[in-house]
Amino acid sequence: SARLREVTANVPVAVYQLHLSPSGQRRIAFCSHAIGRICGVTHEEAMADAKAFLAQIHPDDQAELAAAFAKSIGSGSSWSMDFRVLHKLSGETVWVHSELQTKRASDGGV
Numbered sequence: 366s367a368r369l370r371e372v373t374a375n376v377p378v379a380v381y382q383l384h385l386s387p388s389g390q391r392r393i394a395f396c397s398h399a400i401g402r403i404c405g406v407t408h409e410e411a412m413a414d415a416k417a418f419l420a421q422i423h424p425d426d427q428a429e430l431a432a433a434f435a436k437s438i439g440s441g442s443s444w445s446m447d448f449r450v451l452h453k454l455s456g457e458t459v460w461v462h463s464e465l466q467t468k469r470a471s472d473g474g475v
Contacts, residue, residue, distance in 0.1 A: 378399055380397040381395060382394040383415070384470060384475070385474050385475045386472065386474040387473040387474050391419065393415045393418060395412070400418065403459060403461060405421070405452040405454035405455065421450045421451050422449070429446075429448070434465070437467045441469075442467070443464070443467070444464075444465050445462065445464045445465070447462050448460075448461060
């Protein structure tokens, strides 16, 4: 993860790894510092509690995002999607573009 931190330190986009365990628990295994500028949740907060980050997704976009994620898990395909997040500090609505590639984890999760 140190190498990933080094590579993403100056990238103006947020890079993250979201792990879904076989039991359905979500955990952010890695998140770059840029997440703080985008949604007002620090990378430490996001990695300590995935719910802190996921709660910033606009309520009107949560169901569509969850459905796209579930479809990607089922098919093993990648996806890209535009959705809104609510900046935790300013309350501003921010449009983001997300690219995701699913991959099976060694614990049987994704």
